[in-house]
Amino acid sequence: MLSRAFSRGGLMAILVAYTAFAGFPFLWVGTMSLRTTTEIAYNHYGWPSPAHWAKFRTAWIDSAFNTYFANSAAVVIGSVAVITLVGSAAAHCLARYRFPGNRLIYFILFSSIILPPQIVLIAVYQTLVEYNLYDTLWGLGLVYVSLQLPLTIYLLEGFFARIPQDLFDAAKVDGYGDFEIFFRLVLPVGMPAIATTVILNFILLWNEFLFAVVLIADDDLRTLPVGIQRFMGDHFQDIGMIATGVMISVLPVVVVYAFFSEKLIQGMTAGAVK
Amino acid sequence: MPQQVGNGSAAWRRLLRPGTGGDTSGASWLVLLLFLGPALLVFGAMTAYPMVRTICDSFFTIDDPDKPIWVGLANYVTLAGDGTFRRAVVNTLIWSVAAPVLDVGVGLLLALCLYAKVPFTRFLRVAWFTPVLLSYVVVAIVWLWLYNYDWGIVNVLFRAIGLGGLASAWLGNPHLALGSLIFIDVWKWAGFNMVVCLAAIHSLPSEVLEAAELDNCGWGGKLRFVIVPMLRPTLLNLYILAFVAKMKVFDLVWIMTQGGPLWSTETVSTYVYKRAFAWNTFDLGYPAAIASVWFGVVIVTVLLLNRLLRSRERVEF
Numbered sequence: 064m065l066s067r068a069f070s071r072g073g074l075m076a077i078l079v080a081y082t083a084f085a086g087f088p089f090l091w092v093g094t095m096s097l098r099t100t101t102e103i104a105y106n107h108y109g110w111p112s113p114a115h116w117a118k119f120r121t122a123w124i125d126s127a128f129n130t131y132f133a134n135s136a137a138v139v140i141g142s143v144a145v146i147t148l149v150g151s152a153a154a155h156c157l158a159r160y161r162f163p164g165n166r167l168i169y170f171i172l173f174s175s176i177i178l179p180p181q182i183v184l185i186a187v188y189q190t191l192v193e194y195n196l197y198d199t200l201w202g203l204g205l206v207y208v209s210l211q212l213p214l215t216i217y218l219l220e221g222f223f224a225r226i227p228q229d230l231f232d233a234a235k236v237d238g239y240g241d242f243e244i245f246f247r248l249v250l251p252v253g254m255p256a257i258a259t260t261v262i263l264n265f266i267l268l269w270n271e272f273l274f275a276v277v278l279i280a281d282d283d284l285r286t287l288p289v290g291i292q293r294f295m296g297d298h299f300q301d302i303g304m305i306a307t308g309v310m311i312s313v314l315p316v317v318v319v320y321a322f323f324s325e326k327l328i329q330g331m332t333a334g335a336v337k
Numbered sequence: 338m339p340q341q342v343g344n345g346s347a348a349w350r351r352l353l354r355p356g357t358g359g360d361t362s363g364a365s366w367l368v369l370l371l372f373l374g375p376a377l378l379v380f381g382a383m384t385a386y387p388m389v390r391t392i393c394d395s396f397f398t399i400d401d402p403d404k405p406i407w408v409g410l411a412n413y414v415t416l417a418g419d420g421t422f423r424r425a426v427v428n429t430l431i432w433s434v435a436a437p438v439l440d441v442g443v444g445l446l447l448a449l450c451l452y453a454k455v456p457f458t459r460f461l462r463v464a465w466f467t468p469v470l471l472s473y474v475v476v477a478i479v480w481l482w483l484y485n486y487d488w489g490i491v492n493v494l495f496r497a498i499g500l501g502g503l504a505s506a507w508l509g510n511p512h513l514a515l516g517s518l519i520f521i522d523v524w525k526w527a528g529f530n531m532v533v534c535l536a537a538i539h540s541l542p543s544e545v546l547e548a549a550e551l552d553n554c555g556w557g558g559k560l561r562f563v564i565v566p567m568l569r570p571t572l573l574n575l576y577i578l579a580f581v582a583k584m585k586v587f588d589l590v591w592i593m594t595q596g597g598p599l600w601s602t603e604t605v606s607t608y609v610y611k612r613a614f615a616w617n618t619f620d621l622g623y624p625a626a627i628a629s630v631w632f633g634v635v636i637v638t639v640l641l642l643n644r645l646l647r648s649r650e651r652v653e654f
Binding site: 155188208241292316 | 368369371372373375376377379380382383384386387388390391392394402447450453455461462463464465466467468469470471472473474475478479480482483488490493524527528529532533536574575578581584585587588591592605606609610613614621624625627628629631632635636639
């Protein structure tokens with residue numbers, strides 16, 4: 064009995080230690096985002112008292128985080144919307160229609176998930192320059208659509224293929240055409256899977272860095288990850304303000320996580336579980 | 338469910354089949370085109386075409402984008418003798434082999450902790466998953482501070498427990514930098530693997546675990562003889578997924594060390610980026626050659642892993 068209690072205690076110790084390990088860095092940045100750099104330099108691990116909420120206003124307006132935030136929101140929301148529509152149409156087509164080349168297209172799309180991004184990076188840069196899309200949010204959005212489309216189609220195809228054929232037959236009897244079936248049957252029934260891919264794409268693109276740093280040069284067009292990185296480069300010493308910027312950039316993710324943690328975890332792990 | 342690939346002609350025949358759906362009647366080509374066309378257009382323009390173009394670029398010197406100069410295999414010959422590239426390959430391989438073992442191993446152990454019916458399971462699961470959601474930029478900035486020599490928590494803790502001698506410049510020492518970065522990688526991804534492992538453990542038939550309990554099987558034995566073998570497909574899946582992801586690793590390295598000190602953390606991705614966009618001479622041909630070689634390496638590795646690890650398992654990644 065004693066050894067059992069002992070091992071129980073050991074287990075609890077591990078749990079507490081790992082929770083601190085996983086959570087501490089983020090909470091620490093949270094406290095620093097409310098302290099001035101002078102206060103931080105005096106003691107890096109102090110509690111924010113008084114809490115300088117005004118720093119968020121300063122970062123938002125004076126350090127252009129409002130611009131970065133708006134750029135990120137525009138690119139990410141735009142591309143996720145396009146990915147969702149284009150991806151679910153393609154997934155429905157591959158899951159439900161029988162035509163020569165169906166599985167070949169599926170295999171090619173599915174295989175491209177493993178491609179290292181460098182293999183397209185250089186040529187995408189060249190192509191966007193040629194079509195005057197380099198250094199525009201449109202160009203970046205287009206690249207984002209292509210980045211996430213294969214995974215989205217792969218996940219949705221798996222789900223759509225499991226919708227019972229009876230539903231489709233019944234819809235046909237009711238006189239639904241091909242597009243009515245897609246918009247009024249597949250999209251509503253497939254909503255849980257679609258929501259999962261929306262969340263997954265939102266997080267991955269919100270955090271995307273490589274293409275954003277290569278394809279955007281203008282400071283006014285930077286997305287949040289690149290904006291913070293450059294801010295950090297220019298104000299290396301200003302730890303307090305960098306921490307505030309970091310908190311602004313993760314805020315949407317934190318808010319979504321607070322309300323939909325289960326859905327978010329499900330979305331992020333969807334690719335691995337299948 | 339993805340189809341099984343890699344089994345020779347049977348697999349190819351399956352690919353040439355017209356698809357699994359039941360709906361054949363009246364599907365005109367126009368309908369198919371409207372559904373599938375946009376996706377294929379984006380894929381063709383932004384994935385397939387750039388891929389081919391990058392490979393073509395690798396046979397040119399492109400210092401002026403309007404006038405590429407044909408150089409044949411010269412870029413590849415240079416690449417074969419490029420010490421920095423070799424260093425980058427070795428670092429990336431170390432990262433790709435070691436980090437997934439740690440990611441999946443720690444993830445599995447965490448999942449087992451939660452499976453042991455501790456209180457607050459739901460809270461812990463959510464808390465441990467948090468690092469997965471943070472962008473690499475954020476993670477990199479925070480860990481730059483955590484690794485700070487003077488006031489970073491790592492060195493502060495070492496000094497507090499009287500092991501001040503172990504306090505180091507974690508990112509400044511060429512012998513420690515790569516390991517320090519891999520440590521962050523594990524911190525970020527262990528929660529992800531934990532969630533997947535936990536779901537897999539919960540889906541194991543409970544009779545098997547109960548039978549093991551009746552046989553007086555200890556935790557170590559249960560882990561070794563029951564849980565790990567039964568989770569083998571999941572663990573392999575996670576390993577390959579992580580392996581492929583690590584072969585692309587860029588953000589963390591670029592923001593924290595830019596490949597330094599002394600190329601000790603250079604990865605293939607950072608080297609391609611450097612040669613293409615941050616080198617003192619502008620040339621897109623040489624980085625295209627690096628990218629093409631690496632593309633080949635990734636494909637071959639994935640095929641090999643598939644063959645070695647799951648000859649009897651369905652192929653999914």
